[in-house]
Amino acid sequence: MGSFQWIGFVAARYISKKRKEKSNSSMILSALGIFIGVLALTVILAVMNGFQLGFIESILEISSFHIRLESFPVGETNRLMGAAAIPGITVILPFLELTGIIRGNWGGQQVAAVRGLPPDALERDAGMARKIDLVRGSFDITGSDSILLGIELARRLDVDVGDELSLLSVSGIFPEDASPEDSVFTVEGIFRTEFYEYDLGWAFINLDKAVALAGKDTLSLGIKLKNRWQDQRISGRLRELPEIKDAGYTIKSWRDYNRAFFGALRTEKLLMFVLVGLIFIVVGLNIFQAQRKAVLERREEIGLLRAVGGSDRAVRLIFVWDGFFIGLTGAGLGTLLGLLLAGNIGIFFTVLETVVNGVIRLFNGIASLFGSGIPGDEGFAFFSPKIFYIKEIPSRIIPQEVLLIFMFGFLSAVLAAWFASRKISLTRPAEVLRYE
Numbered sequence: 317m318g319s320f321q322w323i324g325f326v327a328a329r330y331i332s333k334k335r336k337e338k339s340n341s342s343m344i345l346s347a348l349g350i351f352i353g354v355l356a357l358t359v360i361l362a363v364m365n366g367f368q369l370g371f372i373e374s375i376l377e378i379s380s381f382h383i384r385l386e387s388f389p390v391g392e393t394n395r396l397m398g399a400a401a402i403p404g405i406t407v408i409l410p411f412l413e414l415t416g417i418i419r420g421n422w423g424g425q426q427v428a429a430v431r432g433l434p435p436d437a438l439e440r441d442a443g444m445a446r447k448i449d450l451v452r453g454s455f456d457i458t459g460s461d462s463i464l465l466g467i468e469l470a471r472r473l474d475v476d477v478g479d480e481l482s483l484l485s486v487s488g489i490f491p492e493d494a495s496p497e498d499s500v501f502t503v504e505g506i507f508r509t510e511f512y513e514y515d516l517g518w519a520f521i522n523l524d525k526a527v528a529l530a531g532k533d534t535l536s537l538g539i540k541l542k543n544r545w546q547d548q549r550i551s552g553r554l555r556e557l558p559e560i561k562d563a564g565y566t567i568k569s570w571r572d573y574n575r576a577f578f579g580a581l582r583t584e585k586l587l588m589f590v591l592v593g594l595i596f597i598v599v600g601l602n603i604f605q606a607q608r609k610a611v612l613e614r615r616e617e618i619g620l621l622r623a624v625g626g627s628d629r630a631v632r633l634i635f636v637w638d639g640f641f642i643g644l645t646g647a648g649l650g651t652l653l654g655l656l657l658a659g660n661i662g663i664f665f666t667v668l669e670t671v672v673n674g675v676i677r678l679f680n681g682i683a684s685l686f687g688s689g690i691p692g693d694e695g696f697a698f699f700s701p702k703i704f705y706i707k708e709i710p711s712r713i714i715p716q717e718v719l720l721i722f723m724f725g726f727l728s729a730v731l732a733a734w735f736a737s738r739k740i741s742l743t744r745p746a747e748v749l750r751y752e
Contacts, residue, residue: 343606343638343642345602346599346602346603346606346642346646346729347642347645347646348646349595349598349599349602349646350596350599350642350643350646350647350650350725350726350728350729351645351646351647351649351650351653352595352650353592353593353595353596353599353650353725354646354647354650354651354654354721354722354724354725355650355651355653355654355657356592356595356654357589357592357593357595357654357721357724358650358651358654358655358657358658358718358721359654359657359658359661360588360592361585361588361589361714361717361721362654362658362661362711362712362713363658363661363709363710363711364584364585364588365711365712365713365714365717366661366709366710366711366712367710368581368584368585369710369712370510370511370710370712371511371577371581372578372581373443373447374447374509374510374511374514375511375573375574375577376443376540376544376570377441377443377444377446377447377540378444378447378448378509378511378514378518379514379573380570380573380574381407381409381538381539381540381570382539382540382541382544382547382569382570383539383540383541383547383550383551383554383567383568383569383570384536384537384538384539384566384567384568385400385536385537385539385554385560385565385566385567386536386537386565386566386567386568387534387536387565387566388534388535388536388537388563388565389533389534389535390527390533390534390535391533392559392563393410393535393537395559396537396559396560396565397410397537399557399559399560400537400539400554400557400560402550402553402554404541404542404543404546404549404550405539405540405541405542405550406540406541406542407440407441407442407443407538407539407540408440408537408538408539409433409434409437409440409441409537409538409539409540410434410523410535410536410537410538411431411432411433411523411535411536411537411538412431412432412523412526412527412530412534412535412536413429413430413431413432413536414429414430414432414485414486414526414529414530415427415428415429415430415485415486416428416430416483416484416485416486416519416529417483417484417486418430418465418469418473418481418482418483418484418519419473419481419482419483419484420470420472420473420474420475420479420481421473421474421475421479421481422474424472424473424474425473426469426472426473426516426517427517428469428517428518428519429517429518429519430483430485430518430519430520430521430526430529431518431519431520431521431526432520432521432522432523432524432525432526432527432530433457433520433521433522433523434523435456435457435458435522437455437457437520438455441540443540447509447510448507448508448509449507449508449509449510450505450506450507451467451506451507451508452476452477452505452506453477453503453504453505453506454504454505455504455505455507455520456504456505457504457520457521457522458522459502459504459522460522460524460525461499461500461501461502461525462501462502462504462521462522463481463483463501463502463503463504463519463520463521464503464504464505464506464507464519464520464521465503465505465506465507465519466506466507466508466509466514466515466516466517466518466519467506467507467508467515468512468515468516469515469516469517469518469519470503470506472516475503476503476506477503477504477505477506478502478503479502479503480500480501480502480503481500481501481503482499482500482501483499483500483501483519483521483529485499485529485530499525499529501521510707523535539554544570547569547570547571548569551567551569554567555567593724596724596725596728597728599646599728599729600728600729600731600732601732603639603642603728603729603732603733603736604732604733604735604736605736606736607635607638607639607732607733607736607737608736632734632737632738635733635736635737636730636733636734636737638733639729639730639731639732639733639734640729640730640733642729642733643725643726643727643728643729643730644726646725646729647722647723647725647726647729648722650725651718651721651722654718654721655713655718658711658713659711659713661709661711662708662709662711665709
């Protein structure tokens with residue numbers, strides 16, 4: 317314990333002396349570099365998580381579910397729903413999907429995925445209810461002629477709540493088994509999901525009507541879990557149920573759907589982490605060079621400490637404490653400010669846009685005195701709704717990632733200082749003190 321006390325005392329004096337040396341700015345620059353790297357990576361990953369998890373949750377809550385039990389007879393619905401009610405499952409919802417061509421006003425038409433659902437789908441599935449924002453009307457598909465449209469699909473078809481449209485449904489294998497049928501539906505509601513693909517290409521109708529339009533008597537069960545990462549375990553339990561095993565029904569996990577999309581998001585996140593993480597490598601090299609220089613400049617002090625009994629490891633720890641202090645200060649402050657900005661990202665961008673627009677107006681005012689200026693007065697926006705399909709900037713903080721970023725910045729400084737102090741072991745006290 318005593319040895320650690322003298323190491324800490326000498327390290328504190330060494331760091332205090334460096335802070336008083338006005339010419340030595342490497343310590344401040346190193347801490348500033350780690351601070352900027354941790355801050356940037358924390359905020360960037362929080363915003364990226366907000367976008368990515370929003371897309372993933374929209375897909376899982378609205379489209380693919382966590383597990384699907386496919387192609388079973390309509391008459392088996394209640395029996396299978398009862399058998400599938402095992403621990404870990406929160407939602408069991410029968411549905412049927414078909415592809416249709418929807419024709420609205422003024423000859424507008426659009427191919428859309430039409431999903432048949434029970435009238436009480438939102439009451440059964442709270443996750444879907446959270447993701448579907450009813451812009452106009454209500455989620456009412458009780459009637460056989462009721463239909464709900466995504467907001468972009470309704471805009472493309474030029475229809476609103478109360479308008480009628482026609483749906484051309486094609487099922488079976490074209491052309492031998494094709495069974496097209498025209499049906500007239502009344503728009504009962506218009507929804508928004510914040511996912512452009514769904515808002516443009518999805519519609520909901522009554523499940524019984526979907527069965528009639530499809531011309532077949534098979535349905536699918538959409539199953540949602542308390543923890544979606546338990547899908548493989550619960551899928552295995554479902555396959556062992558006699559009602560499912562004996563009939564040979566197909567069970568698929570959410571991992572089987574949109575595999576390429578999820579893989580692209582994971583790769584994008586990894587590359588962003590690597591690119592921004594290069595900041596830590598640059599800062600680590602800076603600390604390495606600064607510490608090597610410090611070792612060379614303090615050869616006499618190192619020789620004296622070695623001569624009075626200090627071991628190689630003990631003397632090295634004095635210099636490692638310098639890296640420890642730099643890493644803890646830079647990574648700690650970067651993490652705190654990064655969490656503050658990530659948690660209030662909307663306010664941050666609002667203030668930033670206000671400042672930028674104020675500067676633009678100032679330049680326009682000056683330029684107008686000379687008969688020129690920047691055209692347009694719509695103002696600047698980082699995420700303009702005309703370009704990005706969002707109402708607000710999402711942000712999602714994942715504690716494990718924040719801890720990983722902090723440790724990345726902190727350890728880059730500590731390890732750089734440790735490797736730089738290896739030259740201490742080559743210092744021979746007798747040779748150093750001989751010339752003193």
